[in-house]
Amino acid sequence: MKTFIACLGTETNSFSNLPTGMQTFLDSMYFEGDATRHPPNLFSLPLHIWRRKTEERQGEVVESIAAFAQPAGLTVRSVYEGLRDRILADLRAASPVDIVLLSLHGAMTAEGYDDCEGDLMRKVRDIVGPDVVLGVELDLHCSITPAMTEAADVMVLFKEYPHTDVGPRAEELFDICARVHAGEVNPVIAVHDCKMIMKWRTPTEPMKTIVSQMQDAEGQGDILSVSFAHGFPWQDVPCTSGKMVVVANANAQAAAETAKRFAQRLWSVRDEANQSMISTDQALDLIEAGPGPVVIADVADNAGGGAPSDSTFVLRAALDRGIAGLMTGHYWDPIAVRFCQEAGEGASIDLRIGGKCGVSSGDPVDLRVRVKRILEEAGQTFGDARMPMGTAVWVTTGDIDLILTTKRTQVFHPDGMTQLGVDPTAYRGIVVKSTQHFYAGFAPIASRIEYLSGPGAIPPDFATIPYRHFGDDYWPKVQDPFNEG
Numbered sequence: 001m002k003t004f005i006a007c008l009g010t011e012t013n014s015f016s017n018l019p020t021g022m023q024t025f026l027d028s029m030y031f032e033g034d035a036t037r038h039p040p041n042l043f044s045l046p047l048h049i050w051r052r053k054t055e056e057r058q059g060e061v062v063e064s065i066a067a068f069a070q071p072a073g074l075t076v077r078s079v080y081e082g083l084r085d086r087i088l089a090d091l092r093a094a095s096p097v098d099i100v101l102l103s104l105h106g107a108m109t110a111e112g113y114d115d116c117e118g119d120l121m122r123k124v125r126d127i128v129g130p131d132v133v134l135g136v137e138l139d140l141h142c143s144i145t146p147a148m149t150e151a152a153d154v155m156v157l158f159k160e161y162p163h164t165d166v167g168p169r170a171e172e173l174f175d176i177c178a179r180v181h182a183g184e185v186n187p188v189i190a191v192h193d194c195k196m197i198m199k200w201r202t203p204t205e206p207m208k209t210i211v212s213q214m215q216d217a218e219g220q221g222d223i224l225s226v227s228f229a230h231g232f233p234w235q236d237v238p239c240t241s242g243k244m245v246v247v248a249n250a251n252a253q254a255a256a257e258t259a260k261r262f263a264q265r266l267w268s269v270r271d272e273a274n275q276s277m278i279s280t281d282q283a284l285d286l287i288e289a290g291p292g293p294v295v296i297a298d299v300a301d302n303a304g305g306g307a308p309s310d311s312t313f314v315l316r317a318a319l320d321r322g323i324a325g326l327m328t329g330h331y332w333d334p335i336a337v338r339f340c341q342e343a344g345e346g347a348s349i350d351l352r353i354g355g356k357c358g359v360s361s362g363d364p365v366d367l368r369v370r371v372k373r374i375l376e377e378a379g380q381t382f383g384d385a386r387m388p389m390g391t392a393v394w395v396t397t398g399d400i401d402l403i404l405t406t407k408r409t410q411v412f413h414p415d416g417m418t419q420l421g422v423d424p425t426a427y428r429g430i431v432v433k434s435t436q437h438f439y440a441g442f443a444p445i446a447s448r449i450e451y452l453s454g455p456g457a458i459p460p461d462f463a464t465i466p467y468r469h470f471g472d473d474y475w476p477k478v479q480d481p482f483n484e485g
Helices: 020-026 044-058 077-094 116-128 148-153 164-182 207-217 251-266 278-288 313-321 336-344
Strands: 002-009 029-031 060-068 099-104 133-140 154-157 187-193 223-229 243-249 294-298 326-332 349-352 365-382 386-395 400-405 429-432 448-452
Touching: 002 077, 002 116, 020 029, 020 060, 020 077, 020 365, 044 060, 044 164, 044 251, 060 077, 060 223, 077 116, 099 116, 099 164, 116 148, 116 278, 133 164, 133 326, 154 187, 154 223, 154 243, 154 448, 164 223, 164 243, 164 386, 187 251, 243 251, 278 313, 278 429, 278 448, 313 326, 313 365, 313 400, 326 365, 336 365, 336 386, 336 400, 365 400
Parallel strands: 002 060, 002 099, 099 133, 133 154, 294 429, 294 448, 326 400, 326 429
Antiparallel strands: 029 060, 187 243, 223 243, 349 365, 365 386, 386 400
């Protein structure tokens, strides 16, 4: 067995003014064919697993680049084409191969390419021909396109949000592809459009049970894999909506029926699963009322959705209210970090924070702060991976504490705070710039968790997203998209 492995991806916010160039990949994750010699990242972890499982079978591994960029706006055309062509050149040089395994995102858009994954997969198929097994692992916030399903033999998506199952899904993909290579199964893929756009949080009901039922269906009869592509609401492409994806062994009817059954189940719980949101004033009321720590997700400024992670709307409201005992972060502000580094730990300085990336960031806030701690090469836990923060700084006004970073990243875990000497449990409130990936780490310490519907680059009002390419045929934009018109 000869296995070719590679990674390329980002999650594109079509409405973001932050271009995704090569420097964003270099700052986020870029390996020249040696990712498996370094500690695993969220999207490099599958490569580690695929190498191990191939070598356990005495097989040969050819490893190409592993490149992933922090979500932002459109990827620069020449950057995407250069990274794609590097993978394709490595594949040509490695051929013939038996299996190609790709760690992708599924919501990557570049200048001139609505569907980067479909483009890459189609070109891989052109190189290897019809008999080589092509398997792809995708983030569940992906757009499933015809080009992707036509090119792939097997597609497996993360099931959990937050993404705590990247490793198990990589194992699953490899095992199915190895069976295909051995001639034990003949996969067919069915896709059912759910015609819905929303955020589905899998740790809570009703999604928790549905994910369990998806796993129970795998191995029943001819069903090999069941995935739910939630879609990424701010990727404005024709295939944005959520879709059920089922892989079956030579049984297209079973695959289609299973996909339809789960899609209907999702439709039946859409109102129950739709996350309730609160206003900024309500969030601050909860923090003041206690007990703490009350954890509030500032979902509209999540770097993981392409937002700048420097908005000041909640901070300004908290200052105006005179809130005390509040921690908020992470603010992407390399300039403010530099000022803190120049002043040094223990210094008291006037610092202008946030509001640097456009109208979705709000206005900068000027504060008198004390620099509590500076940590270079800071990081935070996300599942089995360690996510970089760059240089992190803890500053305090006396009433409100903030964490500033040089790398744009959402909040994943409390250890992003504790590494600085912060005790998260000591606060009345913690406002995290994240949508859901913070949940696994913060739920054990939070007195309650709420989600804030406020201004920012990715506001969570899915009915009013100004699509130009996707259209209006989806819930909640229309009440019944299956019968409209």
